[in-house]
Amino acid sequence: xSLPSAPVDPRTGLEAARLGVYVHFPFCLSxxxxxxxxxxxxxxxxxxxxxxxxxxELARRVAEHALSGRAVHSIFIGGGTPSLWQPANVGxxxxxxxxxxxxxxxxxxxxxxxxxxADAERFAGYRAAGVTRLSLGVQSFASSTLAALGRAHDGDTxxxxxxxxxxxxxxxxxxxFIYGVQGQTVAEAEADARAAVGLGPEHLSAYAxxxxxxxxxxxxxxxxxxxxxxxxxxxxxxxxxxxRVVRDVYAAAGLRRYEVSNYARPGLHSRHNALYWTGGEYLxxxxxxxxxxxxxRYANHRSAERxxxxxxxxxxxxxxxxxxxxxxxxxxxxxxGLRLANGVALEAVCADFGQDxxxxxxxxxxxxxxxxxxxxxxxLALTDAGFDVHSAIAARLM
Numbered sequence: 001x002s003l004p005s006a007p008v009d010p011r012t013g014l015e016a017a018r019l020g021v022y023v024h025f026p027f028c029l030s031x032x033x034x035x036x037x038x039x040x041x042x043x044x045x046x047x048x049x050x051x052x053x054x055x056x057e058l059a060r061r062v063a064e065h066a067l068s069g070r071a072v073h074s075i076f077i078g079g080g081t082p083s084l085w086q087p088a089n090v091g092x093x094x095x096x097x098x099x100x101x102x103x104x105x106x107x108x109x110x111x112x113x114x115x116x117x118a119d120a121e122r123f124a125g126y127r128a129a130g131v132t133r134l135s136l137g138v139q140s141f142a143s144s145t146l147a148a149l150g151r152a153h154d155g156d157t158x159x160x161x162x163x164x165x166x167x168x169x170x171x172x173x174x175x176x177f178i179y180g181v182q183g184q185t186v187a188e189a190e191a192d193a194r195a196a197v198g199l200g201p202e203h204l205s206a207y208a209x210x211x212x213x214x215x216x217x218x219x220x221x222x223x224x225x226x227x228x229x230x231x232x233x234x235x236x237x238x239x240x241x242x243x244r245v246v247r248d249v250y251a252a253a254g255l256r257r258y259e260v261s262n263y264a265r266p267g268l269h270s271r272h273n274a275l276y277w278t279g280g281e282y283l284x285x286x287x288x289x290x291x292x293x294x295x296x297r298y299a300n301h302r303s304a305e306r307x308x309x310x311x312x313x314x315x316x317x318x319x320x321x322x323x324x325x326x327x328x329x330x331x332x333x334x335x336x337g338l339r340l341a342n343g344v345a346l347e348a349v350c351a352d353f354g355q356d357x358x359x360x361x362x363x364x365x366x367x368x369x370x371x372x373x374x375x376x377x378x379x380l381a382l383t384d385a386g387f388d389v390h391s392a393i394a395a396r397l398m
Contacts, residue, residue: 018071018073018275018280018281019067019070019071019072019073019101019280019281019282019283020072020073020074020075020076020271020272020275020280020281020282020283021072021074021075021076021097021101021282021283021284021285022075022076022078022272022282022283022284022285022289022291023054023075023076023077023078023093023284023285023286023289024078024079024080024284024285024286024287024288024289024300025050025077025078025079025080025081025082025084025085025286026040026079026080026286026287026288026304027040027041027042027045027050027079027080027081027084027304028040028041028042028079028080028081028084029041029042029081029084029152030150030152040304045084045085046308047085047086047089048089049308050286050304050308051089051092051093053307053308053311053312054093054096054285054286055092055093055096056311056312057285057286057311057316057317058093058096058097058100058285059100060316061283061285061291061316062100062101064316065283065293067100067101067283067293068100068101069101069102070101070102071101071102071104072097072101072102072103072104072107073104073107073108073271074107074108074109074110074271074272074275075094075097075103075107075108075109075110075272076110076272076273077090077093077109077110077111077112077131078112079112080112081112081114081119082111082112082113083111083112083113083114083116083119083122083126084114084119086122086125087122087125087126087128087129088125088129090111090125090126090129090131091128091129091130094109094129094130094131107132108132108133108172108270108271108272109130109131109132109133110131110132110133110134110135110174110270110272111126111131111133111134111135112135112136112137113126113134113135113136113137113161113165114136114137114153115136115137115138115153115157115158115160115161115162116152116153116157116161117157117160117161119161120160120161120164120165121164123164123165123167123168123170124167124168124169126168127168127169127170132170132172133170133172133173133174134165134170134172134173134174135173135174135175135176135203135205136158136161136162136165136173136174136175136176137175137176138158138161138175138176138177138196139151139176139177139178140155140177140178140181140184140188140192141155141158141159141191141192141195141196142155142184142188142191142192143155144183144184144188145178145181145183145184145188145192148181148182148183148184148231149178149181150222155195158175159195159199162175162199162201171202172202172203172268173201173202173203174201174202174203174204174205174270175196175199175201175203175204175205176204176205176206176207177192177193177196177204177205177206177207177246178206178207178208178209179192179206179207179208179209179239179242179243179246180208180209180233180234180238180239180242181209181233181234182231182232182233182234184234184242186238186241186242186245189242189245189246190242190245190246190249192246193206193245193246193249193250194249196250197249197250197252197253197255201255202264202265202268203255203262203263203264203265203268203269203270204250204255204262204263204264205261205262205263206243206246206250206261206262206263207261208239208242208243208261209233211233240388244384247263247384250263251263256341257341257384258340258341258342259273259277259339259340259341260339260387260390276336277336277337277339277340278336278337278340279329279332279333279336279337281293281294284298284300285300286300286307287300287301287302287303287304287307288300288301288302288307294324294329295323295324295325295329296321296322296323296324297321297322297323297324298318298320298321298322299318299319299320299321300317300318300319301317301318301319302319326353326354326355327353327355329353330349330350330352330353330354330355330398331398333349333353334346334349334394334397334398335391335394335398337349338380338381338382338390338393338394338397339390340381341381342379342381343373343374343379343380343381343382344379344380344381345378345379345380346360346364346378346379346380346397347378348378360397363396363397364380364397367380367382367386367393371383371385371386372385372386372389372393373386373393
């Protein structure tokens with residue numbers, strides 16, 4: 001499945017930079033033991049204060065980077081648990097974005113939602129506020145897997161949440177799942193996949209549970225338990241078997257794998273996530289949010305109180321910013337592009353970032369003869385076997 005619609009730069013053959021907006025809502029009722037996102041458990045969510053801060057940060061970012069009026073084709077509200085946010089306040093943020101930018105007709109506006117019953121009651125309000133796509137954090141329908149992940153909902157609640165999304169008028173609904181969980185079997189992963197496709201979603205994500213300290217933004221409780229030997233994850237062969245059965249079940253239901261961990265019906269891939277994978281730009285707002293406005297990458301404070309204090313004092317709430325070099329941008333473009341089923345135009349990317357394509361020809365030939373990749377119309381794409389060793393292939397090409 002290809003990712004169409006982005007304009008192409010005639011000089012390089014690359015998809016031209018587009019702009020999306022990511023808005024982070026960091027508050028949750030409880031912190032999941034595997035989650036390393038910038039989130040915090042809060043008995044009382046400071047909704048009004050946080051909404052005002054986001055609108056204020058938006059104004060400063062737009063002024064700093066001369067973004068006023070630029071076309072925006074996707075908005076993603078993630079978390080945390082954004083479905084704790086009152087629809088009226090979500091509407092205030094979306095209205096502020098509409099005033100700051102030219103939000104394209106038919107823009108994808110996604111909100112991540114918890115399957116909990118209280119959250120489902122708000123779905124109609126989000127639809128009225130301008131949200132066009134819901135992403136439900138189901139993770140599993142199995143009680144044992146949900147318990148291992150520290151999730152409060154059950155499978156029936158998740159199914160009712162999907163029905164609530166449809167009743168609220170959402171014709172584009174995604175669900176997230178996790179496999180490779182302690183105690184989980186291949187049969188259980190397959191049962192989750194079959195239950196998911198049985199609901200008829202437009203998009204599904206399936207991620208292997210990752211507790212490697214090097215890849216986590218913070219040390220999470222489940223990773224500590226793994227290090228102490230208190231839990232044990234399925235071995236690599238079992239995790240690969242889970243991924244393959246999930247892929248096959250989804251494909252049989254018409255959801256094609258367009259990225260390593262993402263599956264969609266034709267034309268219904270996540271347009272916002274495609275920005276990350278294809279080198280687009282994204283303005284990020286809120287606690288812990290990371291943005292990229294070429295060549296600048298910045299990250300906001302992960303502490304909600306520090307973020308709020310900075311914004312309210314008139315400061316940009318950044319923890320870090322860096323200007324990426326052409327080599328860094330090349331490496332990221334290759335690694336991200338190879339995650340996509342339609343791959344990356346490697347020779348064009350080399351030219352765009354001043355890298356020599358010649359020494360990479362031998363690597364490509366090896367991948368082709370080994371059945372790990374295909375090369376069509378200049379695009380190098382990994383096969384399913386190649387996806388299994390994506391990181392190693394990307395490293396060789398970089």
